[in-house]
Amino acid sequence: MNPPDTFEADFRRVFDERFPALFRYLDRLCADPDLAADLAQEAFVRLYERKTMPLEVRTWLVAVSSNLLRDERRRRSRRRRLLLGRAASDLMGDSEPSPDAGPLRAEVRQMVRAALDTLPERDAQLLLLREEGLSYREIALALGLNEVSVGTLLLRARAAFQTAMEARPYAS
Amino acid sequence: MHPDESVLWRFVDEELSTSVREDVARHLSDCAGCAGRLEELRGSSVSITRALATLDHDAPHVPVDAVRSISRARGRRRRSLAAAAVLLVVASSAAAALPGSPLRRIVQRWLGEPARAPASSTIKPDQAGSTKAERPRTASGIAFAAGESVTVDFAASPVTGELRIRFADGADVIATGSSARTRYALTGRGVTVTPGDSGSFDLEIPRRTDPVRVRIAGHVVFAKVNGRVTTEGTRDSSGTLHLRFSSHQRDLP
Numbered sequence: 092m093n094p095p096d097t098f099e100a101d102f103r104r105v106f107d108e109r110f111p112a113l114f115r116y117l118d119r120l121c122a123d124p125d126l127a128a129d130l131a132q133e134a135f136v137r138l139y140e141r142k143t144m145p146l147e148v149r150t151w152l153v154a155v156s157s158n159l160l161r162d163e164r165r166r167r168s169r170r171r172r173l174l175l176g177r178a179a180s181d182l183m184g185d186s187e188p189s190p191d192a193g194p195l196r197a198e199v200r201q202m203v204r205a206a207l208d209t210l211p212e213r214d215a216q217l218l219l220l221r222e223e224g225l226s227y228r229e230i231a232l233a234l235g236l237n238e239v240s241v242g243t244l245l246l247r248a249r250a251a252f253q254t255a256m257e258a259r260p261y262a263s
Numbered sequence: 264m265h266p267d268e269s270v271l272w273r274f275v276d277e278e279l280s281t282s283v284r285e286d287v288a289r290h291l292s293d294c295a296g297c298a299g300r301l302e303e304l305r306g307s308s309v310s311i312t313r314a315l316a317t318l319d320h321d322a323p324h325v326p327v328d329a330v331r332s333i334s335r336a337r338g339r340r341r342r343s344l345a346a347a348a349v350l351l352v353v354a355s356s357a358a359a360a361l362p363g364s365p366l367r368r369i370v371q372r373w374l375g376e377p378a379r380a381p382a383s384s385t386i387k388p389d390q391a392g393s394t395k396a397e398r399p400r401t402a403s404g405i406a407f408a409a410g411e412s413v414t415v416d417f418a419a420s421p422v423t424g425e426l427r428i429r430f431a432d433g434a435d436v437i438a439t440g441s442s443a444r445t446r447y448a449l450t451g452r453g454v455t456v457t458p459g460d461s462g463s464f465d466l467e468i469p470r471r472t473d474p475v476r477v478r479i480a481g482h483v484v485f486a487k488v489n490g491r492v493t494t495e496g497t498r499d500s501s502g503t504l505h506l507r508f509s510s511h512q513r514d515l516p
Contacts, residue, residue, distance in 0.1 A: 119315055
Protein backbone atom coordinates (compact mmCIF):
# COMPACT_ATOMS: atom_id res chain seq x y z
CA MET A 92 0.00 0.00 0.00
CA ASN A 93 1.56 3.32 -0.99
CA PRO A 94 1.54 6.38 1.30
CA PRO A 95 -1.45 8.17 -0.32
CA ASP A 96 -3.54 5.02 0.06
CA THR A 97 -2.43 4.79 3.67
CA PHE A 98 -3.47 8.37 4.28
CA GLU A 99 -6.87 7.82 2.65
CA ALA A 100 -7.49 4.82 4.85
CA ASP A 101 -6.27 6.61 7.98
CA PHE A 102 -8.39 9.63 7.15
CA ARG A 103 -11.54 7.58 6.81
CA ARG A 104 -10.84 5.83 10.10
CA VAL A 105 -10.11 9.09 11.95
CA PHE A 106 -13.16 10.73 10.41
CA ASP A 107 -15.47 7.91 11.47
CA GLU A 108 -13.99 7.81 14.96
CA ARG A 109 -13.55 11.49 15.67
CA PHE A 110 -16.18 13.47 13.81
CA PRO A 111 -19.06 12.83 16.26
CA ALA A 112 -16.88 13.65 19.28
CA LEU A 113 -15.52 16.80 17.68
CA PHE A 114 -19.03 17.90 16.74
CA ARG A 115 -20.23 17.24 20.30
CA TYR A 116 -17.38 19.23 21.83
CA LEU A 117 -17.98 22.20 19.51
CA ASP A 118 -21.76 22.02 19.90
CA ARG A 119 -21.45 22.12 23.67
CA LEU A 120 -18.94 24.93 23.47
CA CYS A 121 -20.73 27.24 21.03
CA ALA A 122 -24.37 26.20 21.57
CA ASP A 123 -25.01 26.20 17.85
CA PRO A 124 -25.21 22.76 16.24
CA ASP A 125 -25.16 24.14 12.70
CA LEU A 126 -22.01 26.10 13.39
CA ALA A 127 -20.50 23.14 15.24
CA ALA A 128 -21.14 20.92 12.24
CA ASP A 129 -19.59 23.46 9.89
CA LEU A 130 -16.52 23.87 12.08
CA ALA A 131 -16.03 20.15 12.57
CA GLN A 132 -16.35 19.57 8.85
CA GLU A 133 -13.93 22.40 8.10
CA ALA A 134 -11.39 20.96 10.54
CA PHE A 135 -11.57 17.64 8.70
CA VAL A 136 -11.27 19.36 5.32
CA ARG A 137 -8.07 20.95 6.56
CA LEU A 138 -6.85 17.63 7.86
CA TYR A 139 -7.51 16.11 4.45
CA GLU A 140 -5.65 18.95 2.74
CA ARG A 141 -2.60 18.22 4.91
CA LYS A 142 -2.22 14.84 3.22
CA THR A 143 -0.37 13.61 6.29
CA MET A 144 -1.68 12.65 9.71
CA PRO A 145 -0.48 14.77 12.62
CA LEU A 146 1.08 12.79 15.43
CA GLU A 147 -1.64 13.91 17.83
CA VAL A 148 -4.63 13.98 15.54
CA ARG A 149 -7.22 14.42 18.29
CA THR A 150 -5.50 17.47 19.77
CA TRP A 151 -4.78 18.78 16.27
CA LEU A 152 -8.48 18.67 15.41
CA VAL A 153 -9.42 20.39 18.66
CA ALA A 154 -6.82 23.10 18.19
CA VAL A 155 -7.80 23.78 14.57
CA SER A 156 -11.53 23.83 15.27
CA SER A 157 -11.02 26.04 18.33
CA ASN A 158 -9.17 28.53 16.17
CA LEU A 159 -11.96 28.38 13.60
CA LEU A 160 -14.54 29.02 16.32
CA ARG A 161 -12.54 31.95 17.67
CA ASP A 162 -12.34 33.46 14.17
CA GLU A 163 -16.05 32.94 13.64
CA ARG A 164 -16.88 34.58 16.95
CA ARG A 165 -14.67 37.51 16.09
CA ARG A 166 -16.35 37.86 12.72
CA ARG A 167 -19.83 37.68 14.20
CA SER A 168 -18.90 40.08 16.97
CA ARG A 169 -17.68 42.58 14.39
CA ARG A 170 -20.88 42.13 12.42
CA ARG A 171 -22.90 42.64 15.60
CA ARG A 172 -21.07 45.87 16.37
CA LEU A 173 -21.65 47.13 12.87
CA LEU A 174 -25.22 46.08 12.31
CA LEU A 175 -27.29 44.86 15.18
CA GLY A 176 -26.11 46.01 18.55
CA ARG A 177 -26.88 42.58 19.99
CA ALA A 178 -24.79 40.46 22.26
CA ALA A 179 -22.39 38.14 20.48
CA SER A 180 -23.90 35.22 22.35
CA ASP A 181 -27.25 36.08 20.75
CA LEU A 182 -25.72 35.68 17.35
CA MET A 183 -23.93 32.47 18.28
CA GLY A 184 -27.39 31.11 18.92
CA ASP A 185 -28.88 28.84 21.50
CA SER A 186 -30.67 26.31 19.43
CA GLU A 187 -33.90 24.63 20.33
CA PRO A 188 -33.60 21.29 22.07
CA SER A 189 -33.96 18.11 20.11
CA PRO A 190 -37.60 17.38 19.14
CA ASP A 191 -37.74 14.40 21.45
CA ALA A 192 -36.77 16.47 24.45
CA GLY A 193 -39.54 17.14 26.92
CA PRO A 194 -40.19 20.47 28.63
CA LEU A 195 -38.35 19.47 31.80
CA ARG A 196 -35.31 18.40 29.84
CA ALA A 197 -35.46 21.72 27.98
CA GLU A 198 -35.39 23.61 31.25
CA VAL A 199 -32.50 21.56 32.60
CA ARG A 200 -30.73 22.10 29.36
CA GLN A 201 -31.16 25.86 29.63
CA MET A 202 -29.86 25.77 33.16
CA VAL A 203 -26.78 23.76 32.19
CA ARG A 204 -26.21 26.11 29.29
CA ALA A 205 -26.45 29.12 31.58
CA ALA A 206 -24.05 27.51 34.07
CA LEU A 207 -21.53 26.67 31.36
CA ASP A 208 -21.76 30.18 29.96
CA THR A 209 -20.69 31.63 33.31
CA LEU A 210 -17.30 29.94 32.87
CA PRO A 211 -14.45 31.67 31.11
CA GLU A 212 -13.88 30.19 27.66
CA ARG A 213 -10.75 28.32 28.68
CA ASP A 214 -12.42 26.73 31.70
CA ALA A 215 -15.33 25.59 29.54
CA GLN A 216 -12.87 24.10 27.06
CA LEU A 217 -11.00 22.31 29.84
CA LEU A 218 -14.21 20.86 31.19
CA LEU A 219 -15.53 19.78 27.80
CA LEU A 220 -12.26 18.30 26.57
CA ARG A 221 -11.92 16.25 29.73
CA GLU A 222 -15.47 15.03 29.15
CA GLU A 223 -14.36 13.90 25.71
CA GLY A 224 -11.72 11.77 27.38
CA LEU A 225 -8.64 13.80 26.56
CA SER A 226 -5.77 13.26 28.96
CA TYR A 227 -4.22 16.17 30.79
CA ARG A 228 -1.33 16.05 28.36
CA GLU A 229 -3.65 16.17 25.34
CA ILE A 230 -5.65 19.03 26.86
CA ALA A 231 -2.44 20.93 27.45
CA LEU A 232 -1.40 20.37 23.84
CA ALA A 233 -4.77 21.34 22.40
CA LEU A 234 -5.12 24.52 24.46
CA GLY A 235 -1.46 25.52 24.59
CA LEU A 236 -1.23 25.09 28.37
CA ASN A 237 1.45 23.75 30.64
CA GLU A 238 0.56 20.13 31.40
CA VAL A 239 1.47 20.59 35.05
CA SER A 240 -1.19 23.29 35.46
CA VAL A 241 -4.03 21.38 33.78
CA GLY A 242 -5.02 19.48 36.92
CA THR A 243 -5.38 22.64 39.00
CA LEU A 244 -7.20 24.54 36.22
CA LEU A 245 -9.55 21.63 35.67
CA LEU A 246 -10.30 21.39 39.38
CA ARG A 247 -11.27 25.07 39.43
CA ALA A 248 -13.36 24.76 36.27
CA ARG A 249 -15.29 21.81 37.72
CA ALA A 250 -15.87 23.67 40.97
CA ALA A 251 -17.03 26.80 39.17
CA PHE A 252 -19.41 24.80 36.99
CA GLN A 253 -20.90 23.00 39.96
CA THR A 254 -21.27 26.24 41.90
CA ALA A 255 -23.07 27.79 38.93
CA MET A 256 -25.33 24.75 38.67
CA GLU A 257 -26.17 24.82 42.38
CA ALA A 258 -27.08 28.48 42.15
CA ARG A 259 -29.97 27.59 39.83
CA PRO A 260 -33.24 25.73 40.28
CA TYR A 261 -33.43 22.11 39.19
CA ALA A 262 -29.86 21.71 40.40
CA SER A 263 -30.93 18.66 42.32
CA MET B 264 -0.62 12.84 55.07
CA HIS B 265 -3.97 13.26 53.35
CA PRO B 266 -3.91 13.81 49.59
CA ASP B 267 -5.31 17.16 48.55
CA GLU B 268 -8.30 17.55 46.23
CA SER B 269 -6.12 18.03 43.18
CA VAL B 270 -4.50 14.64 43.80
CA LEU B 271 -7.89 13.02 44.39
CA TRP B 272 -9.17 14.42 41.09
CA ARG B 273 -6.06 13.06 39.38
CA PHE B 274 -6.89 9.71 40.99
CA VAL B 275 -10.42 9.89 39.54
CA ASP B 276 -9.07 10.98 36.16
CA GLU B 277 -6.38 8.26 36.23
CA GLU B 278 -3.66 10.85 35.76
CA LEU B 279 -1.36 9.70 38.58
CA SER B 280 1.81 7.74 38.02
CA THR B 281 1.61 4.11 39.02
CA SER B 282 3.66 4.53 42.19
CA VAL B 283 1.72 7.59 43.38
CA ARG B 284 -1.56 5.92 42.56
CA GLU B 285 -0.60 2.93 44.68
CA ASP B 286 0.36 5.21 47.57
CA VAL B 287 -2.97 7.05 47.35
CA ALA B 288 -4.91 3.79 47.09
CA ARG B 289 -3.22 2.51 50.26
CA HIS B 290 -4.11 5.74 52.06
CA LEU B 291 -7.73 5.56 50.88
CA SER B 292 -8.08 2.06 52.25
CA ASP B 293 -7.07 3.35 55.70
CA CYS B 294 -8.75 6.79 55.67
CA ALA B 295 -12.54 6.90 55.61
CA GLY B 296 -12.53 10.69 55.28
CA CYS B 297 -10.46 10.72 52.09
CA ALA B 298 -12.33 7.71 50.71
CA GLY B 299 -15.61 9.53 51.29
CA ARG B 300 -14.27 12.64 49.60
CA LEU B 301 -13.14 10.52 46.66
CA GLU B 302 -16.64 9.14 46.26
CA GLU B 303 -18.01 12.70 46.30
CA LEU B 304 -15.65 13.65 43.51
CA ARG B 305 -16.68 10.61 41.51
CA GLY B 306 -20.28 11.64 42.02
CA SER B 307 -19.47 15.14 40.86
CA SER B 308 -17.79 13.74 37.78
CA VAL B 309 -20.88 11.71 36.90
CA SER B 310 -23.15 14.72 37.56
CA ILE B 311 -21.08 16.92 35.27
CA THR B 312 -21.14 14.28 32.54
CA ARG B 313 -24.92 13.94 32.80
CA ALA B 314 -25.49 17.68 32.91
CA LEU B 315 -23.35 18.34 29.84
CA ALA B 316 -25.06 15.52 27.95
CA THR B 317 -28.32 17.48 28.12
CA LEU B 318 -26.75 20.03 25.76
CA ASP B 319 -26.18 17.51 23.02
CA HIS B 320 -27.79 17.44 19.62
CA ASP B 321 -27.61 14.58 17.21
CA ALA B 322 -24.46 14.69 15.16
CA PRO B 323 -25.23 15.47 11.53
CA HIS B 324 -24.56 12.83 8.95
CA VAL B 325 -21.56 14.09 7.02
CA PRO B 326 -20.21 11.55 4.52
CA VAL B 327 -16.44 11.39 4.41
CA ASP B 328 -16.66 11.80 0.64
CA ALA B 329 -18.22 15.23 1.18
CA VAL B 330 -15.10 16.34 3.00
CA ARG B 331 -12.92 14.97 0.22
CA SER B 332 -15.05 16.70 -2.43
CA ILE B 333 -14.81 20.06 -0.66
CA SER B 334 -11.05 19.71 -0.41
CA ARG B 335 -10.69 18.81 -4.08
CA ALA B 336 -12.99 21.62 -5.19
CA ARG B 337 -10.93 24.08 -3.18
CA GLY B 338 -7.77 22.72 -4.73
CA ARG B 339 -9.19 23.32 -8.20
CA ARG B 340 -10.33 26.81 -7.24
CA ARG B 341 -6.92 27.66 -5.77
CA ARG B 342 -5.21 26.45 -8.93
CA SER B 343 -7.60 28.52 -11.07
CA LEU B 344 -6.97 31.59 -8.94
CA ALA B 345 -3.22 31.05 -9.15
CA ALA B 346 -3.45 30.74 -12.94
CA ALA B 347 -5.59 33.89 -13.09
CA ALA B 348 -3.08 35.74 -10.93
CA VAL B 349 -0.24 34.71 -13.23
CA LEU B 350 -2.24 35.82 -16.27
CA LEU B 351 -2.99 39.14 -14.60
CA VAL B 352 0.68 39.73 -13.83
CA VAL B 353 1.72 38.81 -17.36
CA ALA B 354 -0.99 40.98 -18.90
CA SER B 355 -0.12 43.90 -16.61
CA SER B 356 3.56 43.58 -17.40
CA ALA B 357 2.83 43.49 -21.09
CA ALA B 358 0.55 46.51 -20.81
CA ALA B 359 3.13 48.39 -18.76
CA ALA B 360 5.81 47.64 -21.33
CA LEU B 361 3.89 49.11 -24.23
CA PRO B 362 5.03 52.63 -25.12
CA GLY B 363 2.26 55.13 -24.44
CA SER B 364 0.39 52.74 -22.21
CA PRO B 365 -1.63 54.50 -19.44
CA LEU B 366 -0.49 51.77 -17.07
CA ARG B 367 3.07 52.62 -17.91
CA ARG B 368 2.48 56.26 -16.98
CA ILE B 369 0.87 55.18 -13.72
CA VAL B 370 3.93 53.08 -12.90
CA GLN B 371 6.15 56.04 -13.72
CA ARG B 372 4.23 58.33 -11.42
CA TRP B 373 4.28 55.70 -8.69
CA LEU B 374 8.02 55.42 -8.97
CA GLY B 375 8.42 59.16 -8.79
CA GLU B 376 10.17 59.67 -12.10
CA PRO B 377 10.85 63.32 -12.96
CA ALA B 378 8.37 64.80 -15.37
CA ARG B 379 11.03 65.38 -17.98
CA ALA B 380 11.88 61.71 -18.12
CA PRO B 381 10.82 60.23 -21.41
CA ALA B 382 7.51 58.41 -21.40
CA SER B 383 9.32 55.41 -22.80
CA SER B 384 11.77 55.11 -19.91
CA THR B 385 10.65 53.61 -16.66
CA ILE B 386 12.98 52.67 -13.87
CA LYS B 387 12.37 49.34 -12.26
CA PRO B 388 11.13 49.33 -8.67
CA ASP B 389 14.53 48.26 -7.42
CA GLN B 390 15.98 51.33 -9.02
CA ALA B 391 13.46 53.69 -7.46
CA GLY B 392 13.93 55.83 -4.42
CA SER B 393 15.59 58.91 -5.76
CA THR B 394 14.02 61.35 -8.16
CA LYS B 395 17.35 62.88 -9.00
CA ALA B 396 18.36 62.43 -12.59
CA GLU B 397 21.87 61.56 -11.41
CA ARG B 398 21.85 58.45 -9.27
CA PRO B 399 24.98 57.67 -7.33
CA ARG B 400 24.94 53.94 -6.90
CA THR B 401 26.72 51.49 -4.68
CA ALA B 402 26.10 48.69 -7.15
CA SER B 403 26.93 49.89 -10.62
CA GLY B 404 24.04 49.45 -12.96
CA ILE B 405 20.70 50.70 -14.14
CA ALA B 406 17.69 49.23 -15.84
CA PHE B 407 14.89 51.02 -17.58
CA ALA B 408 12.14 50.13 -19.99
CA ALA B 409 13.28 50.73 -23.52
CA GLY B 410 11.37 53.01 -25.80
CA GLU B 411 11.29 52.53 -29.53
CA SER B 412 14.77 54.00 -29.67
CA VAL B 413 17.65 54.11 -27.24
CA THR B 414 20.83 56.08 -27.08
CA VAL B 415 23.54 55.18 -24.59
CA ASP B 416 26.11 57.87 -24.04
CA PHE B 417 29.38 57.24 -22.28
CA ALA B 418 30.27 60.72 -21.09
CA ALA B 419 33.95 59.85 -21.25
CA SER B 420 36.02 56.96 -22.40
CA PRO B 421 37.62 54.89 -19.68
CA VAL B 422 41.36 54.61 -20.26
CA THR B 423 41.11 50.88 -20.32
CA GLY B 424 38.24 48.50 -20.39
CA GLU B 425 35.66 46.86 -22.58
CA LEU B 426 32.05 47.37 -23.55
CA ARG B 427 30.00 44.27 -24.21
CA ILE B 428 26.67 44.63 -26.00
CA ARG B 429 24.10 41.95 -26.46
CA PHE B 430 20.50 41.84 -27.56
CA ALA B 431 17.91 40.15 -25.40
CA ASP B 432 14.22 39.31 -25.54
CA GLY B 433 13.32 41.43 -22.50
CA ALA B 434 11.74 44.88 -22.49
CA ASP B 435 14.42 46.67 -20.47
CA VAL B 436 17.72 48.27 -21.26
CA ILE B 437 20.16 47.07 -18.61
CA ALA B 438 23.54 48.75 -18.21
CA THR B 439 25.97 47.40 -15.65
CA GLY B 440 29.57 48.27 -14.93
CA SER B 441 32.37 46.73 -12.93
CA SER B 442 33.09 49.99 -11.13
CA ALA B 443 30.93 51.12 -8.24
CA ARG B 444 31.94 54.70 -8.95
CA THR B 445 30.13 54.78 -12.28
CA ARG B 446 27.07 57.01 -12.43
CA TYR B 447 24.02 56.61 -14.60
CA ALA B 448 21.58 59.33 -15.61
CA LEU B 449 18.38 58.85 -17.54
CA THR B 450 17.96 61.15 -20.48
CA GLY B 451 15.11 61.76 -22.88
CA ARG B 452 16.66 59.26 -25.29
CA GLY B 453 18.17 56.69 -22.99
CA VAL B 454 20.95 56.88 -20.46
CA THR B 455 24.20 58.71 -19.93
CA VAL B 456 26.95 56.71 -18.28
CA THR B 457 29.75 58.52 -16.49
CA PRO B 458 32.50 55.97 -15.89
CA GLY B 459 34.19 56.45 -12.55
CA ASP B 460 37.37 54.82 -13.70
CA SER B 461 38.57 52.02 -15.90
CA GLY B 462 36.49 48.94 -16.15
CA SER B 463 34.18 46.88 -18.23
CA PHE B 464 30.54 47.52 -19.03
CA ASP B 465 27.70 45.29 -20.12
CA LEU B 466 24.80 46.62 -22.10
CA GLU B 467 21.68 44.55 -22.69
CA ILE B 468 19.28 45.94 -25.25
CA PRO B 469 15.83 44.63 -26.17
CA ARG B 470 15.95 42.95 -29.53
CA ARG B 471 12.96 44.88 -30.81
CA THR B 472 14.44 48.30 -30.01
CA ASP B 473 15.48 50.19 -33.13
CA PRO B 474 17.25 52.54 -33.66
CA VAL B 475 20.01 52.07 -31.06
CA ARG B 476 23.09 54.20 -30.72
CA VAL B 477 26.01 53.88 -28.35
CA ARG B 478 28.41 56.78 -28.10
CA ILE B 479 31.66 57.10 -26.23
CA ALA B 480 32.83 60.63 -25.55
CA GLY B 481 30.55 61.84 -28.30
CA HIS B 482 31.70 59.32 -30.90
CA VAL B 483 29.26 56.72 -32.20
CA VAL B 484 30.77 53.28 -31.66
CA PHE B 485 27.67 51.20 -32.20
CA ALA B 486 24.55 51.77 -34.26
CA LYS B 487 21.54 49.70 -35.17
CA VAL B 488 19.25 51.34 -37.66
CA ASN B 489 16.43 49.53 -39.47
CA GLY B 490 17.81 46.24 -38.21
CA ARG B 491 21.30 46.90 -39.61
CA VAL B 492 24.10 46.90 -37.04
CA THR B 493 27.24 48.90 -37.58
CA THR B 494 30.07 48.60 -35.09
CA GLU B 495 33.79 48.35 -34.72
CA GLY B 496 33.39 45.63 -32.17
CA THR B 497 33.78 41.96 -32.69
CA ARG B 498 31.08 39.41 -32.16
CA ASP B 499 31.75 36.25 -30.17
CA SER B 500 30.08 32.87 -30.57
CA SER B 501 27.21 33.84 -28.25
CA GLY B 502 26.46 36.93 -30.37
CA THR B 503 27.80 39.40 -27.81
CA LEU B 504 29.65 42.36 -29.29
CA HIS B 505 32.95 43.36 -27.68
CA LEU B 506 34.29 46.89 -27.95
CA ARG B 507 37.59 47.99 -26.45
CA PHE B 508 37.64 51.47 -24.95
CA SER B 509 40.24 53.78 -26.36
CA SER B 510 41.54 57.16 -25.35
CA HIS B 511 41.31 58.10 -29.00
CA GLN B 512 37.76 57.16 -29.65
CA ARG B 513 36.51 57.91 -33.13
CA ASP B 514 33.21 57.68 -34.95
CA LEU B 515 32.18 54.71 -36.96
CA PRO B 516 32.75 55.08 -40.66
